[in-house]
Amino acid sequence: MAHSKSSKKRVFIGKRNAARNQAIRSRTKTFVKKVLAAVEAKNVDEAKSALSVAYKELDKAVTKGVLKKNTASRKI
Numbered sequence: 001m002a003h004s005k006s007s008k009k010r011v012f013i014g015k016r017n018a019a020r021n022q023a024i025r026s027r028t029k030t031f032v033k034k035v036l037a038a039v040e041a042k043n044v045d046e047a048k049s050a051l052s053v054a055y056k057e058l059d060k061a062v063t064k065g066v067l068k069k070n071t072a073s074r075k076i
Contacts, residue, residue: 024066031057032075051076 002008031054038047058072067075 021066024061024064028054028057028061028067028072028075035076 002011031050035047035050035054038050054076058067058075061067062069062072
């Protein structure tokens with residue numbers, strides 16, 4: 001258990017950041033699944049629009065430090 005004020009704060013911030021990172025990671029997975037589902041259904045227009053949105057979400061995750069650049073490039 002944390003004793004000092006700063007260590008208590010670091011525990012709180014770590015939990016907050018972990019929750020944010022998990023939400024962003026989950027959101028990117030959802031958009032990637034939408035792209036793959038559209039490709040499986042052979043729906044070209046929907047796949048193109050979903051792909052651009054997925055790229056945008058992956059780029060945001062890289063910018064926020066949730067994913068590394070090379071990891072994001074492998075996702076689709």
